[in-house]
Amino acid sequence: MTFAAPLDPAAYRYVHRLRVRFAETDAMAVAHHASYLIYMEATRVEYLRAIGHGYDEVRAAGNDFPVIEVFVNYLRPLRFDELVEVHVVVATSGPATFQMGYLLTVDGQARATAVTVHAVTDSQGRPVRTPDWVRQLV
Amino acid sequence: MTFAAPLDPAAYRYVHRLRVRFAETDAMAVAHHASYLIYMEATRVEYLRAIGHGYDEVRAAGNDFPVIEVFVNYLRPLRFDELVEVHVVVATSGPATFQMGYLLTVDGQARATAVTVHAVTDSQGRPVRTPDWVRQLV
Amino acid sequence: MTFAAPLDPAAYRYVHRLRVRFAETDAMAVAHHASYLIYMEATRVEYLRAIGHGYDEVRAAGNDFPVIEVFVNYLRPLRFDELVEVHVVVATSGPATFQMGYLLTVDGQARATAVTVHAVTDSQGRPVRTPDWVRQLV
Amino acid sequence: MTFAAPLDPAAYRYVHRLRVRFAETDAMAVAHHASYLIYMEATRVEYLRAIGHGYDEVRAAGNDFPVIEVFVNYLRPLRFDELVEVHVVVATSGPATFQMGYLLTVDGQARATAVTVHAVTDSQGRPVRTPDWVRQLV
DSSP states (O other): OOOOOOSOGGGOSEEEEEEOOGGGBOTTSBBOTTHHHHHHHHHHHHHHHHTTOOHHHHHHTTOBOOEEEEEEEEOSOOBTTOEEEEEEEEEEEOSSEEEEEEEEEETTEEEEEEEEEEEOBOTTSOBOOOOHHHHTTO | OOOOOOSOGGGOSEEEEEEOOGGGBOTTSBBOTTHHHHHHHHHHHHHHHHTTOOHHHHHHTTOBOOEEEEEEEEOSOOBTTOEEEEEEEEEEEOSSEEEEEEEEEETTEEEEEEEEEEEOBOTTSOBOOOOHHHHTTO | OOOOOOSOGGGOSEEEEEEOOGGGBOTTSBBOTTHHHHHHHHHHHHHHHHTTOOHHHHHHTTOBOOEEEEEEEEOSOOBTTOEEEEEEEEEEEOSSEEEEEEEEEETTEEEEEEEEEEEOBOTTSOBOOOOHHHHTTO | OOOOOOSOGGGOSEEEEEEOOGGGBOTTSBBOTTHHHHHHHHHHHHHHHHTTOOHHHHHHTTOBOOEEEEEEEEOSOOBTTOEEEEEEEEEEEOSSEEEEEEEEEETTEEEEEEEEEEEOBOTTSOBOOOOHHHHTTO
């Protein structure tokens, strides 16, 4: 993992808005730190749908993109019911992997940055070549 | 759903112990009410394993037991790190369904009772006859 | 719990739309049955906000509405990425409790009905009188 | 974050055993990648309890250890009902932070490694000095 997710929203290509649910908070009264991974995943799904590569199409094309590494830098807590903007970009791509960067903001204030590394596999989990449409998102 | 889960631990056949995880709490500083369903499911799995019908064997025998109804009566909150005893029993069985009852206690104090109704299906989700070993648990 | 949630969307007062997240599915490739409680909670929050009683205002007014009973009737599975409409209504109200009903649909097809019973408490968890604005929602 | 979690179980100081719950799996039939953070957290709690610094004592002493960074390297999937051993160690400590390393194994086979970075704060979230007992765990 070599990509560092930038703090500038302009560096991202898509933004998904969501509310922190009560079930996602913990006894510290903030979003549990595992919830961020779920927000990032929901954002990936919406981003791919928005560019015409919804999950069904990806699967029908015989591809899967399992997460093989994740890094999150928690800057300030997310509170219940806050409206979070999750910015996302495909940051780098290799022969059989790619990296995505994330910036979570509330009212323009950075709350977290994150990176996921994805393998590119077929439906049996075997590594395959990164599709051209993914490479072109970088 | 006709079975009412009793408050007497002696009415149950198996008990599974677990800790309330921090991730399962919410901003009220108690276990989120959806977590109880997960505790009940984990208890079902342990109970079936204990009586020689682990999940793999059930699936290998071509059966699945999806939850078709759930009822929970929350009596007192569960707090982070409390050691919960989840008591379970197969309460009733019908031709293609069965009911399970639950009592959640901490130090002998009742915190919740619950009932789940399960369909008996084959691996394609089609209703099949309740296995004899399930009927004999009642 | 005496209210039975109807199958007719016209019987409900508000609808919240959400997508089934991948993290909410399970190894049966459908939304885990505990996820429905989280969908219902998110819908309550949006409904109360829409009628001018957002969570912050409810808390500032010294009230809390903890779930004391829940019942769900699972009719057909929810699949990953399906767009779910969660219909909600305040069904009955008593001196210190009220009941809410839910209908979950996808493309107009019923997937589940549910009821939650809520206590009305102060911020210390002591029972208090159901606010008039809640009674008027029935 | 500078510590790389080793693959050798002998490099860790404590191990917590847990089962992958059905609710924690996803439609790929493996533990969802966010579940690993919850397993690591449950392991931290058990480790601190085992060395006489349970969560209540830590809080009573006026400390909190929020996660400020997390890194996970997913090596092989975790499947439903697998018995996971989560190995943990306090890897490094600084004036107001410390790092913990994790190795998740099943039957001795590495499934993931991970690192969490924790701030040391008082109960208001203000940075305070890392307690001596934490430093001595390194």
